Amino acid sequence: MLHGTVPGCLTLLRPQAAMTALLAPSDHALVLFSGGQDSATCLAWALEHFAHVETLGFDYGQRHRIELEMRAPLREAIAQTRPHWVSRLGEDHRIDLSVLGQISDTALTQARTIEFDAQGLPNTFVPGRNLLFFTFAATIAWRRGLRVLVGGMCETDYSGYPDCRDDTLKALQVTLGLGMATRFRLETPLMWLDKAATWQLTESLGGAELVEVIRSLSHSCYLGERSQSHAWGSGCGACPACDLRARGWLRYQDLVASPLRPSALR
Numbered sequence: 001m002l003h004g005t006v007p008g009c010l011t012l013l014r015p016q017a018a019m020t021a022l023l024a025p026s027d028h029a030l031v032l033f034s035g036g037q038d039s040a041t042c043l044a045w046a047l048e049h050f051a052h053v054e055t056l057g058f059d060y061g062q063r064h065r066i067e068l069e070m071r072a073p074l075r076e077a078i079a080q081t082r083p084h085w086v087s088r089l090g091e092d093h094r095i096d097l098s099v100l101g102q103i104s105d106t107a108l109t110q111a112r113t114i115e116f117d118a119q120g121l122p123n124t125f126v127p128g129r130n131l132l133f134f135t136f137a138a139t140i141a142w143r144r145g146l147r148v149l150v151g152g153m154c155e156t157d158y159s160g161y162p163d164c165r166d167d168t169l170k171a172l173q174v175t176l177g178l179g180m181a182t183r184f185r186l187e188t189p190l191m192w193l194d195k196a197a198t199w200q201l202t203e204s205l206g207g208a209e210l211v212e213v214i215r216s217l218s219h220s221c222y223l224g225e226r227s228q229s230h231a232w233g234s235g236c237g238a239c240p241a242c243d244l245r246a247r248g249w250l251r252y253q254d255l256v257a258s259p260l261r262p263s264a265l266r
């Protein structure tokens with residue numbers, strides 16, 4: 001069972017207790033770590049639940065290359081927020097996938113205005129990007145003896161990308177397992193969380209300190225803008241990624257201020 005996709009609420013409320021029963025301490029994981037909010041949350045989630053965690057980033061000619069530069073300081077800052085996370089954080093891997101920018105023609109890799117087609121799919125969509133990412137991740141994981149692959153894909157608050165769908169990734173898990181004759185597990189702890197719930201998960205994992213680390217150091221803006229600071233972090237404030245992040249942060253702030261919030265979290 002893909003526990004990250006089903007008991008999201010359980011994970012949200014009692015992350016350690018929920019996972020301890022499901023995972024052996026020797027489990028080793030590889031996190032798709034782009035430097036964005038979602039992958040940063042996934043790294044914290046993996047550090048809480050796995051004994052050894054490595055990270056992987058891709059340089060595919062993205063316009064928001066600044067996220068690649070934010071990876072190292074963000075990675076270290078996340079690990080420092082919990083004493084037992086420091087020793088769990090292993091190697092960082094980076095793959096040059098510039099060929100992806102050459103064979104695709106999208107606003108994520110080209111200087112074009114971000115628009116939406118008739119089906120609501122933005123022209124930032126790089127076809128098959130997450131399929132390629134997980135396949136390369138499995139290749140590295142196979143060599144390094146890592147059997148859990150973690151990604152921040154999400155169906156709840158996503159941009160309409162079909163390769164973020166739960167069914168897509170479940171099918172890929174089977175394909176990778178068969179194709180490499182290895183039992184890989186693809187974990188997507190954010191699959192059924194909206195952005196506000198993702199911030200709540202962040203808080204449950206590492207408290208206000210982790211929220212601040214991810215708010216200030218993770219990068220979401222498609223245009224690579226970091227000179228403009230907002231309550232929710234840095235970005236242009238207008239692109240779809242900034243808009244999604246801003247709305248999620250506002251909803252999270254509403255939840256923080258809610259009188260219904262458990263007093264222990266206020």
Ligand code: ZN
Pocket residue numbers: 220221222223224225235236237238239240241242243
């Ligand atoms: Zn932006």
